[in-house]
Amino acid sequence: MVETTQTVFEKERAIGLAIQMSGQTDEEIRLSLEELGELLKTADVEMVGTLVQKRDRVTRALYMGSGKIDEIADAVKAADANLIVADDELTALQIKTIEETTGIPVCDRTSIILEIFARHASTREGKLQVELASMQYQLLHLVGGYENLSRQRGGIGVKGPGETKLETDRRVIKNKLKKLREDLEKSVQDRELQSRKRQDRLATVFSLVGYTNAGKSTLLNRLTGSDVKICDGLFTTLDPTARRLNFASGRWGIVSDTVGFINKLPHSLIKAFRATLESVVHSEVLLIVCDISDPHFRERLTAVDEVLKEIGAGGHRERLYVFNKIDKLQDLDREPIHAAYPGAVFISARTGEGVDALITRLDEVIARQYVTLNLLLSTKSELVKEIMQSAIVKSQEWGQGTVKICAEVPSKLRSRLENFVIDP
Ligand SMILES: Nc1nc2c(ncn2[C@@H]2O[C@H](COP(=O)(O)OP(=O)(O)OP(=O)(O)O)[C@@H](O)[C@H]2O)c(=O)[nH]1
Ligand SMILES: [Mg+2]
Structure with missing residues (x-):
């Protein structure tokens, strides 16, 4: 049957x-x-x-x-x-x-x-990454001439996408892996081309990272008013999502949500999810979200740290520890946590408590990513438009063919403005 x-x-x-x-x-x-x-x-x-x-x-x-x-x-x-x-x-x-x-x-x-992961992947990129990881797992678990029970059974963990008899052949799997990697690369390139608006490249990126189920997506939704799926289960989010966060100061940044981490996260998955995790590696600030109501939150943080090191985001990057779900704890003693994680912020992404203070902190962080410049530009310059869209303009004096601008500019734009800087 x-x-x-x-x-x-x-x-x-x-x-x-x-x-x-x-x-x-x-x-x-x-x-x-x-x-x-x-x-x-x-x-x-x-x-x-x-x-x-x-x-x-x-x-x-x-x-x-x-x-x-x-x-x-x-x-x-x-x-x-x-x-x-x-x-x-x-x-x-x-x-x-x-x-x-x-x-x-x-x-x-x-x-x-x-x-x-196979069940939760929804985008083409996500599916390709999961397929890649499953194939790598299968390749490692091929045993010549032996069909094990779980394979015959076709249940949990073995329904690698497109499983056929031929795949028992190592060479076939290796060829498939090569093709998958190429497809994935192409898919990532397409994403970059489509979604990275010019302006966004100037933005400071805050990456939400943390243990699975810590409340990263809930926080993204709370901060940016988006409606990313949240669920009380593990690995709800697989695909990276980035949203713009506008501060009252006029500054703005990008908040990016991604796959959660776990203890013993398989190497094959980390490798396959390299493309997705790239956004973490390249972001300026890591927002490490932690479920403080979990009695083992310290162990979780250690696991997160290990994964960060493994993907090359361990270094000296700016980190902000965000302790979430404070609504679940009555008398939380914050002192020892402050001592161990200086600058820690306590919030409830669910009720919104503490989120305003977090936003203020994020704005302080982002302020350091801006520089104030006095500039003289041609009114026809493309840069003028870019400054208007991305900077906080403090003053502007329009003259014959030129414009004098004093503005707080994202530091990523600075190198392109160097030739137009004037004394105040
Ligand atoms: N009580 C309480 N529950 C929260 C809070 N923030 C998130 N949750 C709940 O925690 C569960 C996980 O939330 P998610 O936002 O999906 O967590 P995540 O970190 O994105 O999880 P993955 O994408 O699976 O890694 C959901 O049931 C949320 O409703 C909070 O501040 N308080
Ligand atoms: Mg999530």
């Missing part, structure tokens, strides 16, 4: 497996498994039990120790589960061995994340 993917999802009940290496605390493992449960929930799978084994190292073939495999089988039976999910990325050999021993399909954290 052929089961549709939908019915498979509805029925799925998973046992989560984790390895506790020496040096990892019980709490760390509990937290990670709890998050795996959230990931599964977002992928419509119920986590009905967990199994943890303490080990010094991961067994090459089995992931867990051989004695533990019988326990997995028992746990699966007791909980009436029909899926085993490891909280780490498994090798093809590990998947094969656990499946053969237990007779139950096996997948891993990475494939669940890939599945969620």
